[in-house]
Amino acid sequence: MMKDRLYYQDAYIQTFSAQIAKRGTEEDGTAYVVLSETAFYPTGGGQSCDLGVLGDTQVLDVEEINGEVHHRLAAQLPEALTEVTGQLDWERRFDHMQQHAGQHILSAAFLEVVQAETLAFHLGKERVTIDVRLDELTDEVWTQVEKRANEVVLENHPIIARFVDEAELASLPLKKQPTVTENIRVVMIPDFDYNPCGGTHPARTSEVGMIKILGWERHRGNIRLEFICGWRALRDYTRKQSTVRELARQFLTSEAELVEQTQRVIAERDLLKQTLAEKEKLLLEVEVQKQLAVATAIGNVRLIQHVFTDRTIQELQQFAQMMTAEAPDAVCLLAATGEKLQLVFARGQAADVAVNQLIKETLPLISGKGGGNPAMAQGGGQPVLPAEDVLAHARKLLETALKA
Structure with missing residues (x-):
């Protein structure tokens, strides 16, 4: 049965010769041939096809179509060629x-x-x-x-x-x-x-x-x-043994104690992260008091307008939350410079202004995107303008909103 399928006769066949029974070109321009018999297994039954060469030409794919085994090739075989030798990629097979x-x-x-x-x-x-x-x-x-x-x-x-x-x-x-x-x-x-x-x-x-x-x-x-x-x-x-050896070397421990040592390092890291977060919170509290001392009165609100460097948008949000909790009449217009220009606008409970509208009308200046609610909004965009100019624009919008 299926005598043209050499892989069924002997799965260990690596090299064979066969007549070229049919040539063709698929819609995408890929050349293919059908052979009188083949050792190339076509994709099917969950198993990928064999690869290799026919003569000197790479076999790119093998598929059974309407009972024929199509060998898709990297190039057309010479027209004068009637018989070809196939060589399987044996390691793959x-x-x-x-x-x-x-x-x-x-x-x-x-x-x-x-x-x-x-x-x-x-x-x-x-x-x-x-x-x-x-x-x-x-x-x-x-x-x-x-x-x-x-x-x-x-x-x-x-x-x-x-x-x-x-x-x-x-x-x-x-x-x-x-x-x-x-x-x-x-x-x-x-x-x-x-x-x-x-x-x-x-x-x-x-x-x-x-x-x-x-x-x-x-x-x-x-x-x-x-x-x-x-x-x-x-x-x-x-590969995994090499990884384990390298990790043991990095952690200055044995392979047997690697898990225990890793758990200790993770615990130490978590403690350091907690300590760092507490220190950063203290620094932000100091920064809040510093900025509050130089806040500008606009109508019945206090404006905190500041550009930070090397701050994440999450840190800007934390600063804004601390500021508005400390001063309910505060409005924060904050920016952080970097690869992107990040903005956070916020207001305290006593400030009657919708900061999400302010940021909506500011972000187009930097081709930015963002959103939020009337109490806090955030977004980011390209640093095509100095951050100070962007915040100055937002301040004018704030002044107009407060006069309305």
Whole structure:
């Protein structure tokens, strides 16, 4: 069955020769060919396609369209060429074989341990995911499933993949029913897993290598699980081990005490942040008194108009809150310079002016955006004008509003 698909005859074929049966160009200008037979696996069943070269030309994508395997190419093959040699990116192919077989093993382990079926599978470039019919994945279940999956790997079972007829299909203890009605292929790990599948797999479970669950999240009422196998798992472990060693060096501690040391550093950081916030509040209180002493009387309000440097908009808001609490008749027109010009306008309870209207009529000067309420408003824009000129404009608006 499907004799033109060499990957079904032997998943370990890396090089092959074939006749060019069809040439074409897609709507976007991409060239493609159909071959008399191919070892390139097309995208399907949650598994990405193989890549490699045909002759000297890169294969960019492989997809089955209307029963034909289209090899999308980086350039057109010479018209005179009738036969071509294909070379797979073997590292990519074997990685896909490891991950896909690992998914079969992990899914079967979930069924065995907690009777949870797999609903979806995706083989990504860095991670593999399966969606499992579970409400929650506890640490105990996680550990049991992962242990069982790796036991199957180490037991070195054969992985048998072949097309079956209706009689044999009916006799197999399938974990799920096939999604096609012809050319049904079943991947079997005897006495453990029997699944309809068109993907590529290694010959034995030991070739899958370690299966490692990385994490999970809730997804549409089920559990989406992330895992990796084989060489991916080794690369991930190597990277994480390097990170742990470097962190231990930075924290001047051992790997065994790294978590405890990190917790101490976080506690110290939080204490320092609290202390710093208290000091900054004291400095703001001093600044409030300083600005209040030089406030300008306009009608029945006191105007505090000031430009700060190296202040965040949150600090301006805090200053304004402290000022209006200290002086209910105060109106604050504040600015902070930097990459953006930040504005905060505020008024105390005794000041009858809507500062959100003031800032609305000021922000166009700096192509800014913002908003707020009559008691406090804020915004920011481009520093196209000196901050002092922007606040002078807001002051004129305030004077006009107070006379109205």
